[in-house]
Amino acid sequence: MPIDIDTFEGSSEDALGGGLTQPERVLSFLATHADQAFRPVEIAEKTDIPQNSINSVLRRLEEQALVRHKGEYWAITDDRDRLHSLTQYEFVTESLNDLYGEEDPAEWVEHMPATDTAEKTNDV
Template identity: 55%
Template sequence: MPIDIEQFESSSEDRLQGGGETNAERVMRFLAAHPDKAFTQSEIRDATGVKTGSISVVLSRLEDRELVRHKGTYWALGDDEDVAAYTSLLESTRAANDRFGEEDMDEWLEHAVDEEESE
């Protein structure tokens, strides 16, 4: 699927790999599509295309944020309230990026206030 040149120019390389989704977004999208099921790590990896070396880290970070639950060898979508807050933030960020373009960290750092210099 082609993207416009503005999105190409303003997006980071990481964002452009894998259709613009992060590994966490892929996992959350997959689990959200199956809220009534729990999956093993390998089932989630196979369904999302997240690399073998990354899936456990992604799931652990999502669990730390209470976006997924873990019991034994199975993983499931987290509580509704936490997932709804995450989804709202994700959609807001996507809308802002679509409208204004993604932030360029180097450009942001050029204008950031250095705490040591401001004292």
């Protein structure tokens, strides 16, 4: 169901169904069940991720050493330091966002110094 542009512009990501990303949902699920390993189809089912997406999500997480697998089964990494540093980063980011508000990339662009190319274009 579409929404009007004013609602779109005036609503936060969470209000519009942003929530956790697919990798975050997989990590959360696997961390909650750290004593078990699952097949991709089971992870997709439990995390509400389309089955045609789950393998690429798992591979990306494996490249980051956040999950591990044997045969058809996947589990959360056994590197507790790696998981701890990830959760600490997310906790700090969330705390800073709560304190100062989320960053708006458009604001960064407004305050970027002019590049040589932009300066040359303005001189023409």
